[in-house]
Amino acid sequence: QLQLQESGPGLVKPSETLSLTCTVSGGSISSSSYYWGWIRQPPGKGLEWIGNIFYSATTYYSPSLKSRVTLSIDTSKNQFSLTLTSVTAADTAVYYCARRLYSSAQFDFWGQGTLVTVSS
Amino acid sequence: QSVLTQPPSVSAAPGQKVTISCTGSNSNVGKNNASWYQHLPGTAPKLLIYDNNQRPSGIPDRFSGSRSGTSATLGIIGLQAGDEADYYCGTWDTSLRAGVFGGGTKVTVL
Numbered sequence: 001q002l003q004l005q006e007s008g009p010g011l012v013k014p015s016e017t018l019s020l021t022c023t024v025s026g027g028s029i030s031s032s033s034y035y036w037g038w039i040r041q042p043p044g045k046g047l048e049w050i051g052n053i054f055y056s057a058t059t060y061y062s063p064s065l066k067s068r069v070t071l072s073i074d075t076s077k078n079q080f081s082l083t084l085t086s087v088t089a090a091d092t093a094v095y096y097c098a099r100r101l102y103s104s105a106q107f108d109f110w111g112q113g114t115l116v117t118v119s120s
Numbered sequence: 121q122s123v124l125t126q127p128p129s130v131s132a133a134p135g136q137k138v139t140i141s142c143t144g145s146n147s148n149v150g151k152n153n154a155s156w157y158q159h160l161p162g163t164a165p166k167l168l169i170y171d172n173n174q175r176p177s178g179i180p181d182r183f184s185g186s187r188s189g190t191s192a193t194l195g196i197i198g199l200q201a202g203d204e205a206d207y208y209c210g211t212w213d214t215s216l217r218a219g220v221f222g223g224g225t226k227v228t229v230l
Binding site for chain 2 (some may be wrong): 013037038046047048049052060061062095096100104105106108110111112113
């Protein structure tokens with residue numbers, strides 16, 4: 001069974017950089033059948049798509065976050081990562097990593113999510 | 121402001137039916153397949169419907185999906201207490217080159 005697990009600091013100071021990693025087990029991140037994505041949910045708000053990355057490192061980013069977001073992938077470790085720079089309190093959210101089919105738009109497997117709080 | 125529009129809440133008695141609409145445009149729901157997710161607090165979102173009307177293995181047939189034009193709809197029949205959750209639609213927006221979600225709909229079982 002495929003599993004995804006987010007990891008990273010739970011507290012980040014304003015203006016600093018948020019970095020999270022998603023470790024995939026039970027399947028290969030190098031498959032050409034899937035994208036790997038990040039989605040977040042601020043407290044009391046809905047889901048917000050952050051970006052997708054393919055095993056070849058092709059990326060797609062949310063237009064509203066594009067200037068601050070970078071996704072990367074490490075096929076040797078079966079991991080992909082999110083970096084968000086210049087964070088503010090508005091970036092406080094539960095961050096999820098998920099798998100998306102290459103040929104369709106649905107996210108079929110999700111991590112449990114990790115809460116990241118931006119505060120001094 | 122979400123690209124996809126959902127009603128904030130719907131409610132019905134146990135055993136009854138609810139429908140949730142997801143209204144988009146020709147660059148998202150009208151062009152690409154929609155999916156639906158059930159989200160319970162403190163858990164990962166669960167895929168309920170993909171490709172507008174397909175259920176993943178293990179999802180009961182009480183859940184159904186459809187699409188007409190630029191709107192998608194999720195239906196839940198035989199409502200149960202365990203169905204109380206937030207429900208989100210999602211798809212790809214070809215013009216934005218971005219994933220998009222609806223704002224979410226809270227289902228309450230009266």
